[in-house]
Structure formats: structure tokens, C-alpha cells
Amino acid sequence: MRFKFLVPICLLLLSAFTASTIYKLNYPAYFPTPVYDFKKNPLADKKITLGRVLFYDPILSKDNTISCASCHSSFNAFAHTDHALSHGIKDLIGSRNAPALMNLAWHKTFMWDGAINHLDVQALAPISHPKEMGEKIEAVIAKLNQTKLYKNLFYAAFGDSLITGEKVLKALSQFQLTLISANSKYDKVKSGKEKFTEQEKKGYALFQKNCNACHIEPLFSNFDFANNGLPVDTTLNDFGKWMITKQSADSLKFKIPSLRNLSYTYPYMHDGRFSKLNQVLNHYSNGIKQGPTLANELKNPIKLSADEKVDLIAFLLTLNDLDFVFNPKFRYPKEILLTSEGKQN
Amino acid sequence: MKKVYLLFIAIFILINFAFSQNKGLAIKFVPMYGTVKVEQGKKYFSTANNDSLSIETFRFYISNITLLKNGKVVYHSKSNCYLIDIEKRLELEIKQKNLVFDAIKFNVGVDSTTNVSGAMGGDLDPMNGMYWAWQSGYINFKLEGTSKVCKTRNNIFQFHIGGYQSPNATLQTINLPAKNNSIIEINVALDQFLNGIDLKNANEIMSPGENAVKLAKLYQTIFSVQE
Numbered sequence: 001m002r003f004k005f006l007v008p009i010c011l012l013l014l015s016a017f018t019a020s021t022i023y024k025l026n027y028p029a030y031f032p033t034p035v036y037d038f039k040k041n042p043l044a045d046k047k048i049t050l051g052r053v054l055f056y057d058p059i060l061s062k063d064n065t066i067s068c069a070s071c072h073s074s075f076n077a078f079a080h081t082d083h084a085l086s087h088g089i090k091d092l093i094g095s096r097n098a099p100a101l102m103n104l105a106w107h108k109t110f111m112w113d114g115a116i117n118h119l120d121v122q123a124l125a126p127i128s129h130p131k132e133m134g135e136k137i138e139a140v141i142a143k144l145n146q147t148k149l150y151k152n153l154f155y156a157a158f159g160d161s162l163i164t165g166e167k168v169l170k171a172l173s174q175f176q177l178t179l180i181s182a183n184s185k186y187d188k189v190k191s192g193k194e195k196f197t198e199q200e201k202k203g204y205a206l207f208q209k210n211c212n213a214c215h216i217e218p219l220f221s222n223f224d225f226a227n228n229g230l231p232v233d234t235t236l237n238d239f240g241k242w243m244i245t246k247q248s249a250d251s252l253k254f255k256i257p258s259l260r261n262l263s264y265t266y267p268y269m270h271d272g273r274f275s276k277l278n279q280v281l282n283h284y285s286n287g288i289k290q291g292p293t294l295a296n297e298l299k300n301p302i303k304l305s306a307d308e309k310v311d312l313i314a315f316l317l318t319l320n321d322l323d324f325v326f327n328p329k330f331r332y333p334k335e336i337l338l339t340s341e342g343k344q345n
Numbered sequence: 346m347k348k349v350y351l352l353f354i355a356i357f358i359l360i361n362f363a364f365s366q367n368k369g370l371a372i373k374f375v376p377m378y379g380t381v382k383v384e385q386g387k388k389y390f391s392t393a394n395n396d397s398l399s400i401e402t403f404r405f406y407i408s409n410i411t412l413l414k415n416g417k418v419v420y421h422s423k424s425n426c427y428l429i430d431i432e433k434r435l436e437l438e439i440k441q442k443n444l445v446f447d448a449i450k451f452n453v454g455v456d457s458t459t460n461v462s463g464a465m466g467g468d469l470d471p472m473n474g475m476y477w478a479w480q481s482g483y484i485n486f487k488l489e490g491t492s493k494v495c496k497t498r499n500n501i502f503q504f505h506i507g508g509y510q511s512p513n514a515t516l517q518t519i520n521l522p523a524k525n526n527s528i529i530e531i532n533v534a535l536d537q538f539l540n541g542i543d544l545k546n547a548n549e550i551m552s553p554g555e556n557a558v559k560l561a562k563l564y565q566t567i568f569s570v571q572e
């Protein structure tokens with residue numbers, strides 16, 4: 001009889017342990033040390049799951065129509081394919097192209113203009129932007145606190161069902177931190193599992209000569225800001241980092257994006273002006289607009305013959321990571337979001 | 346029986362003693378408009394603009410509270426940030442007992458390290474309406490209200506003062522003499538702040554920059570200890 005009591009106690013202990021199951025982030029040894037401070041937000045399975053549910057749930061938007069995934073689709077390496085400028089609630093169109101989300105633990109700042117200084121607080125921007133999700137974080141928290149599903153998920157993740165801004169943001173970070181793209185052909189070559197073709201090798205040499213100063217291996221960006229010589233689109237008048245700092249030295253500087261998964265993340269550039277890779281290469285070879293803040297690396301045009309462009313693109317395509325794009329762990333959590341009763345509240 | 350009595354008396358005395366010793370120090374902020382305490386929505390008269398105004402929201406962060414005696418630090422709150430809010434909390438408690446001091450020093454605002462450290466909880470939770478979403482950083486000082494001189498929608502004036510990066514950092518340090526009582530009452534002269542602004546032309550300052558720095562320097566002067 002006495003053992004009858006032991007069973008629930010053991011179960012309770014077990015659940016306490018599973019609640020804090022530590023998640024080990026896997027990335028290749030040749031990746032640098034992450035910038036994100038995991039000590040302040042240690043990854044745990046249930047927090048990642050919660051973050052994934054929040055990422056896919058339009059409850060974050062004012063009219064419950066737009067989720068993070070609306071503009072950051074897993075099948076497009078978490079970019080917004082085919083939309084030069086992304087759209088939010090009520091089909092309102094924003095002013096920039098939704099960037100791909102991958103290897104975020106290595107990013108120093110966020111957004112095309114660097115307005116955000118930490119991954120944890122990034123989500124506040126799209127949630128509150130009137131043309132994206134258009135909702136106040138306070139209102140999001142109030143909505144979540146009224147939903148049984150989330151009371152349960154937060155309890156499982158944090159051992160406390162009270163939902164706060166800090167918990168929402170940290171859970172969203174946790175899911176996004178797991179979005180690691182490190183299994184492209186390039187990575188397989190790096191780890192000795194595959195070999196480049198002759199053409200890819202030539203392209204790799206061209207890449208190292210012309211692109212690697214800013215799009216540094218193995219993340220294919222140094223995540224700094226640069227003016228890459230794009231003429232200003234006068235319908236947008238977007239001056240990038242200057243919009244935030246108001247320092248003339250920052251005029252027309254935008255965050256340097258990673259070149260991983262280019263096949264899934266088109267259109268390219270902060271305003272999505274190029275839909276094809278060869279348009280991008282043509283820009284670098286003969287479209288550069290000179291100006292006081294132009295990157296030093298681009299002051300002399302990059303000379304590429306037609307054949308070299310083809311070779312370079314062949315190399316760039318080795319940065320596509322199918323395992324990343326089709327990872328079922330990154331997809332819509334239908335087992336939670338579709339079956340729950342809490343959603344009907 | 347006698348022993349039990351004695352025991353009870355002893356416990357009673359002990360508890361009493363414990364409670365009497367439990368009195369820490371309270372720091373109380375008193376938003377003032379001239380000689381009267383500020384109440385939300387009440388009309389006040391602005392001498393600078395010759396018109397009435399009302400205050401709807403008033404919040405600010407306090408951090409790095411230090412108590413000094415003859416210039417020496419006797420208490421330091423480390424890096425804790427407290428949100429002072431006319432609607433919710435105007436008083437802070439310092440639990441440490443028997444402090445002997447003659448001055449108080451504190452920051453108005455959130456330090457730069459905290460500003461770049463990701464999502465925080467409690468008083469620093471972004472759901473408190475003191476965090477900018479479009480650009481990372483805390484709002485250090487928020488004052489909102491209405492005045493007919495503001496030709497804005499609903500005659501609103503809004504001052505959301507923040508910014509942690511130089512040259513537009515707005516963190517302010519306040520040094521005040523303080524009597525060694527169990528409560529330090531600090532007046533916050535909102536009339537002095539609002540009369541120092543040309544409300545007609547400057548009524549919506551909500552981003553880091555030169556104007557925010559000017560206003561931060563202005564509110565640096567509005568704190569004083571009640572005699």
C-alpha cells in the first residue's frame with residue numbers, strides 16, 4: 001500500500017527532470033564560438049517546443065492572422081520567397097525583405113539596419129510594427145494568459161504558468177537558436193565527406209578572392225554592415241543603418257547577409273530587388289554606385305567573365321542545405337497547434 | 346505551567362524585537378506640480394505656456410542606489426533596476442538595517458550593460474511599456490499627458506526618453522543630501538520639467554538623440570529631498 005504513494009512522487013520527480021532537459025546545440029567544430037550567451041537562457045527541450053509553437057501561432061498578431069512563420073517559412077530557410085517586400089496584417093506591405101533565419105547564435109545585431117541588439121528582443125519589433133503584426137506585447141501576453149494551451153506549455157517549460165514578456169521572448173529565442181544550417185555540400189566537403197566538382201572548385205577560388213572579405217566562411221557573413229553600392233530606390237528612400245544612428249558614416253549600410261541557402265531565400269538584397277543570382281553578380285561586376293560610404297572592397301569593380309559567373313554560382317549552390325530546409329523539427333507543430341482545445345478560446 | 350508562560354513571554358518578546366528590527370529604509374518618490382502632489386488626470390497650470398495641462402502617465406527607472414556617509418559608501422544596491430510608476434509604485438524598500446548616511450545617490454535610467462543583455466523579467470520585462478520595440482533599448486523616463494498648446498491628436502504630449510549609446514546616452518546620476526530617517530522622500534518637480542520645455546513645439550520626443558539628451562539633462566535637476 002505504501003508504494004502507491006511512491007508512484008506519483010516518482011512521476012513528479014521525473015517530470016521535473018524532463019521539464020529541464022538540457023538541449024545540446026550541435027554545430028560543426030569549424031564554426032566560431034557563438035555570440036549568444038546561452039548561460040542566460042540555457043536551451044531546454046520544452047522551451048524550444050514552446051518557442052516553436054509561438055513562432056507558428058498567429059495569436060502574436062493583432063487580428064490573429066500573421067505568425068512569425070508567415071514571413072519566415074521553414075521551406076525557404078525561414079525567408080519570404082517571392083516577396084520583395086514582406087506583408088503583414090491586412091495585407092499591409094512593409095519596406096524590407098524578410099531575411100532568412102539561420103545560425104542566429106552567431107549574429108551580433110539584428111534587422112537590416114542593426115536596430116536590434118539582442119536576439120531575445122528582436123521579436124518585439126515585428127510584433128509591434130503596424131505593418132507586420134501590429135500588436136502590443138502587453139496585449140499578446142494578455143491573450144496568451146487566457147489560453148489554456150499556453151498556460152500548460154509555459155508550465156511545462158518554465159515550471160510556472162504565469163506568462164510574461166521575458167518568458168515569451170526567451171522561448172522564441174530558444175527555437176530560433178536551434179535553426180542551424182550546417183549540412184550543405186560545402187559543409188560535407190569541409191568535413192571530408194564529399195568533394196567539390198571541378199566547376200565548384202573554380203567557383204570556390206573566385207569566391208575566396210572576391211567575396212570572402214564580407215561573406216566570411218563558414219557562416220558566409222561577418223554580420224557587419226556595409227554599403228554594397230546599390231542605388232537608392234526612390235520609392236523607399238531606405239538609408240539602412242543611418243535610419244537608426246543618424247550618423248552620416250552609416251548611410252546606405254545594411255547588414256551583410258549569409259550566403260547559405262540562396263536557392264530558397266530569393267529575392268535578394270534588403271528590398272528584394274534582385275530575383276536571380278546572376279542579377280546579383282551583375283550588380284557586383286558592373287552595377288556598383290560609388291559613394292562616400294561604399295565598402296572599400298567594392299571601390300574597384302569585381303571583374304568576372306561570363307564563365308566565371310557560372311562557376312561562382314555553381315559554388316554558391318553548394319551552400320544549399322536540404323537537411324535544414326526540410327527538417328521536420330522546424331516545421332509547423334501541428335500535433336500541438338491543431339489538436340489543442342486551448343486554441344478555441 | 347510557569348515555564349510555559351515564560352516561554353510564551355520569551356517568544357513574544359523575540360518576535361516583537363524581530364519586527365522592530367525589521368524596519369529597513371524606505372525611499373519614496375513624490376511627483377509634485379508646484380506645491381501640490383501630482384494626481385493622474387488632474388489639471389495643472391503651466392506658467393511657461395499660460396495654459397492648463399494634465400499628466401496621464403509617469404514612469405521612470407531607478408538604478409544603482411547608493412547611500413553615503415561623509416562621502417563613503419555605506420550601502421549599494423548593485424545593478425538592480427526599479428520601475429517607479431505613478432500608477433503602481435512610488436516607494437522602494439531597502440532591507441538592510443541600521444544604516445547611517447547623510448546622502449543618497451542613484452541613477453535615473455537603465456545602464457548600458459543591461460540594455461544589451463536580452464530579455465529581462467520583473468521590472469525590466471518589456472511588457473511594462475518601458476522598452477522600445479523598433480530599436481533595442483529601455484525608455485528611462487516616460488511622461489505623457491495633455492495640453493491645449495499641443496497641436497497633436499487629442500492634444501497629447503509624449504516624452505519617452507532613452508538611449509544608452511554615446512553620444513546620445515541619457516542615463517543620469519542624481520546626488521542629494523539625505524537626513525538619517527527611516528524614510529527618504531524625494532520630490533520630483535514635474536512643473537519644473539514641463540515649464541522647461543516649449544510644449545507647443547516640442548511635444549513628441551520618443552527616440553534616442555540630441556533632443557532626448559537635452560530633456561534627460563533637464564529632468565536630472567528636478568529631484569530634491571523633502572525637508
